[in-house]
Amino acid sequence: MVCSVTALVIVASTRAAAGVYEDRSGPILVSWLRAKGFDTPAPVIVADANLPAFLDELEFPQVVLISGGTGLTPDDITVDTLIPRLDKEIPGIAHAFWNYSMDAVPTAVLSRTVAGTIGGSFIMALPGSTGAARDATAVLDPLIDHITGTLQGHHEH
Numbered sequence: 001m002v003c004s005v006t007a008l009v010i011v012a013s014t015r016a017a018a019g020v021y022e023d024r025s026g027p028i029l030v031s032w033l034r035a036k037g038f039d040t041p042a043p044v045i046v047a048d049a050n051l052p053a054f055l056d057e058l059e060f061p062q063v064v065l066i067s068g069g070t071g072l073t074p075d076d077i078t079v080d081t082l083i084p085r086l087d088k089e090i091p092g093i094a095h096a097f098w099n100y101s102m103d104a105v106p107t108a109v110l111s112r113t114v115a116g117t118i119g120g121s122f123i124m125a126l127p128g129s130t131g132a133a134r135d136a137t138a139v140l141d142p143l144i145d146h147i148t149g150t151l152q153g154h155h156e157h
Helices: 025-035 048-057 078-086 091-102 104-109 130-140 144-151
Strands: 007-012 044-047 063-067 116-118 121-126
Touching: 007 025, 007 048, 025 063, 025 130, 044 048, 048 078, 063 130, 078 116, 078 121, 091 104, 091 116, 091 130, 121 130, 121 144
Parallel strands: 007 044, 007 063, 063 121
Antiparallel strands: 116 121
């Protein structure tokens, strides 16, 4: 990449934030982003209930991946927090994620995965499992450079 592109991985997990268990999905996402050439710090772990305030204070980098909080339980609020903040939703990415994941994990369609833009930033919320992290990177791998290039004003044809 010619331009330095920054990224951030947020892990939305009350249990990981409390130290009950060690998150393993965030490092997979960070490793992939770094391998793609993105300047990416270690994952930031945020308790589910603290995610809205965290996003309100965040200076968004070009790419934000949020792992966790996409399920059906009452504390799974990542998608509910994210959707009102999106400037544009990109439903095709969520559909591609579900299609990619469904054969191995039929319950993948229960995830409320969402992708879109906030200003010049691409953002995606995905389930907090290691499998979901690997599936998301597989889906995003051929797309991410085009997405960030487009959002930075580089229109490749």
